[in-house]
Amino acid sequence: MIAPPLFAAGNVPKVVLAPMAGVTNAPFRRLCRRYGGGLYVSEMISARAVVEGNEKTMKLTQFADDESPRSLQLAAVDPAVVGEAIGKLIDTERIDHFDLNLGCPVRKVTRNGGGSALPYKRKLLERVLNAAVKAAGGVPVTVKFRVGIDDDHHTYLDTGRIAADAGIAALALHGRTAAQLYSGSADWSTVAALRETVPAELPVYGNGDIWEASDALAMVDQTGCDGVVIGRGCLGRPWLFAHLDAAFTGEPLPTIPRTSEVALLMAEHAKELVAWFGEFKGVREFRKHTAWYLKGYPVGGEIRGKLGQIESLDHLDDLLAQLPDVRLPDENRRVARGHTRGPQVVALPQGWLDDPDDDLVANPEGDSAVSGG
Numbered sequence: 426m427i428a429p430p431l432f433a434a435g436n437v438p439k440v441v442l443a444p445m446a447g448v449t450n451a452p453f454r455r456l457c458r459r460y461g462g463g464l465y466v467s468e469m470i471s472a473r474a475v476v477e478g479n480e481k482t483m484k485l486t487q488f489a490d491d492e493s494p495r496s497l498q499l500a501a502v503d504p505a506v507v508g509e510a511i512g513k514l515i516d517t518e519r520i521d522h523f524d525l526n527l528g529c530p531v532r533k534v535t536r537n538g539g540g541s542a543l544p545y546k547r548k549l550l551e552r553v554l555n556a557a558v559k560a561a562g563g564v565p566v567t568v569k570f571r572v573g574i575d576d577d578h579h580t581y582l583d584t585g586r587i588a589a590d591a592g593i594a595a596l597a598l599h600g601r602t603a604a605q606l607y608s609g610s611a612d613w614s615t616v617a618a619l620r621e622t623v624p625a626e627l628p629v630y631g632n633g634d635i636w637e638a639s640d641a642l643a644m645v646d647q648t649g650c651d652g653v654v655i656g657r658g659c660l661g662r663p664w665l666f667a668h669l670d671a672a673f674t675g676e677p678l679p680t681i682p683r684t685s686e687v688a689l690l691m692a693e694h695a696k697e698l699v700a701w702f703g704e705f706k707g708v709r710e711f712r713k714h715t716a717w718y719l720k721g722y723p724v725g726g727e728i729r730g731k732l733g734q735i736e737s738l739d740h741l742d743d744l745l746a747q748l749p750d751v752r753l754p755d756e757n758r759r760v761a762r763g764h765t766r767g768p769q770v771v772a773l774p775q776g777w778l779d780d781p782d783d784d785l786v787a788n789p790e791g792d793s794a795v796s797g798g
């Protein structure tokens with residue numbers, strides 16, 4: 426029997442790994458996939474860099490041979506460019522799902538009218554989404570966005586309506602504004618409001634501050650959303666996907682791994698990164714993950730410091746052999762990881778807030794250098 430298309434009734438994944446620049450590359454996605462059934466999205470990729478064939482960006486668009494579905498997030502400011510990038514990626518990389526980044530709060534993206542700045546320009550947004558859906562043919566296109574630019578400029582309900590009209594296949598909302606960055610807590614009531622606003626058959630995903638499987642159930646329960654997108658809770662914790670599967674099917678949760686098991690995962694992750702990127706880059710990419718894997722475990726500062734400076738896979742193995750075998754204390758299960766910064770003043774193109782109906786692209790060249798963060 427042929428499965429319905431992704432996000433159509435009967436094929437709406439409950440759990441989505443959030444796109445995370447510098448993190449959700451092919452090796453990390455493979456590790457997560459082993460633990461549960463979900464959708465695992467690539468890191469953000471600049472549509473313009475795809476069109477230009479930028480070498481570093483093209484590496485990020487690659488998938489392991491056995492990865493299915495192939496889910497890729499694009500950042501774009503220009504309708505023509507997003508259409509061209511999608512056409513090219515369907516031909517060369519056989520992509521099964523495109524997500525458009527309408528929520529990135531970082532300066533180098535928003536100051537060119539991209540990420541969370543774009544939804545403020547309703548007509549331009551409509552053109553970008555229409556171009557993407559048209560170029561994608563039958564391949565589903567989803568959007569991921571924030572509540573708005575700041576508390577005086579909420580855009581999420583308009584974005585939901587525009588996306589529904591454009592034929593977008595699903596919506597994912599992070600319940601913070603760009604000005605909040607990662608400060609405060611995600612306002613899940615915005616997810617509930619979005620769910621009520623858009624047609625019932627359009628899946629809505631809730632995102633923000635899901636650290637444990639019980640949070641995912643609470644998000645669905647409190648908002649009526651169709652599924653969850655999880656970012657920071659997965660950093661150093663690919664095993665969380667097994668917990669999420671168990672929680673959504675009413676099974677008992679697996680036990681949280683001890684450091685002896687975490688060490689095996691770390692070694693494997695690092696090896697996969699080296700196989701994918703080569704030893705020099707792979708080892709450097711892995712350094713930041715070492716802190717996330719060991720967050721909350723009582724292993725001592727000295728070994729953490731050394732792991733953050735590993736020079737080779739052998740060096741990593743030596744240090745992992747020195748880790749004490751300890752369990753995660755219950756009180757540390759929710760220790761935050763990843764970004765916690767904010768609030769900020771959002772960088773916008775000159776005069777951006779003057780007219781939400783102006784549909785000119787602010788800086789057509791501006792999204793070239795944003796792939797992978």
Ligand SMILES: Cc1cc2nc3c(=O)[nH]c(=O)nc-3n(C[C@H](O)[C@H](O)[C@H](O)COP(=O)(O)O)c2cc1C
Binds near residue numbers: 444445528635
């Ligand atoms: C290291 C890091 C990189 C991120 N990169 C992206 C990205 O490339 N595209 C995107 O849409 N969001 C990105 N985000 C935001 C996450 O996808 C997610 O929306 C946010 O972290 C809130 O969810 P959480 O509380 O589950 O982490 C990133 C977040 C982190 C921590």
